[in-house]
Amino acid sequence: MSRRTSPLLALVVLATLALGACGANTERDASQQPQGATLRVTIGTQEFPEALVLGELWRQALAVNGYAVNLRKAVGPAEDLDQALRDGDVDGYVAYTGTVLSIVADQEVTGLDPTATYDAVRDYYEGQGMVVSEQTPFQNKDAIAVADAFAEDNGLSSIGDLGDLDSFVLGARPEFEDLQLGLTGLRDVYGLDNAEFVPAELGEQYAMLDDGDAQAVDAFTTDPQLSGGKYTLLEDPELLFGSQNVVMVVDEDKLASIDSEAFMNVIDTVNSELSEDAMVEMNAEVTDGRSESDVARSFLRRVGLMTPLRNR
Known part of the structure; x- marks a missing residue:
């Protein structure tokens, strides 16, 4: 049998080597394009x-x-x-x-x-x-929201401004009352000892503002209710909520x-x-x-x- 490689066999060998080279470079090529x-x-x-x-x-x-x-x-x-x-x-x-x-x-x-x-x-x-x-x-973080009209009537722009009110009702999810990133922190950082807390299920707090059952509520800064332009988010200059x-x-x-x-x-x-x-x-x-x-x-x-x- 001749020791020479036939043209057909040579093509098979070259194709196999080419496939092997592609496999070896898969990781490199992946870094260029998914x-x-x-x-x-x-x-x-x-x-x-x-x-x-x-x-x-x-x-x-x-x-x-x-x-x-x-x-x-x-x-x-x-x-x-x-x-x-x-x-x-x-x-x-x-x-x-x-x-x-x-x-x-x-x-x-x-x-x-x-x-x-x-x-x-x-x-x-x-x-x-x-x-x-x-x-x-x-x-998307905690914030304090008030109705636009209430903010305008009382000159409210930041959380600390609520301290100038004689008192106000704060509506929020029940656990908010005892959180440092909640009412406890609002009292410690902003001195809001004039807040009366009323628990509300998450999502119901805006209805409390609409019905006058609360003057301020805990909100989140990307709540869908904010798309209507009815509410003001008070600034948090001390970054209580991080x-x-x-x-x-x-x-x-x-x-x-x-x-x-x-x-x-x-x-x-x-x-x-x-x-x-x-x-x-x-x-x-x-x-x-x-x-x-x-x-x-x-x-x-x-x-x-x-x-x-x-x-x-």
Whole structure:
């Protein structure tokens, strides 16, 4: 038998070598452009509508850019999501910086502005083998709301101004009464000893303002009710309630395997578009019955993020 390689065999050998070279360069090529379903990631969210919208925004934007995303909705509160990430049940999750700092890291949040809070969260997670995205412009944090007319009649612009009233009724979820980031803190930081507390189920506090059953209520800064322009959020100059911007927290090892630069570019680009007004509007749409998936899709189309970022 001749020891020479036949032309057909030579072609087979060359093809095999070429395929082997492609396999060897898969990781390098993936760092240049996502490769579809091979880039799989699981993202977890909390249970309330805004967190579900955020998860959908990230999922859909990532999908457009070549990622296959499993969105695990309503995993639980921050501590449950953090544990799920540590256990490997999710690869990343929707996180609020102040909640991470106070609940997960057990650190003080009062007095910290968004930058200081973000830096503390990033430093905390760097020691845990996790990475955080850039934060959103919007915050969703506790605030004190009053009716526009009541604010105008009494010259109210900040929380401390409530101390000038003889007395006022404060409506809030029951646990707010004994929280440092609640009525206890309002008394300690702003001297609001003139507040009469009345418990209200979450979501009912705005009706208390409308009916005159309370003059001030605990609110969240992206509540859908704020889209109507009927209420004033009082400023919190002492930052009693800290800061609550949104980030993605993601496992460092997982991030390294799914093209970290491209992945974080998608998340950071979406986050940069999320103003407070945008989130109030999206929350209001979900409250009115539209699905979070449709709400997210419409927003991404509106800001031009339903096409791959490499095409921008």
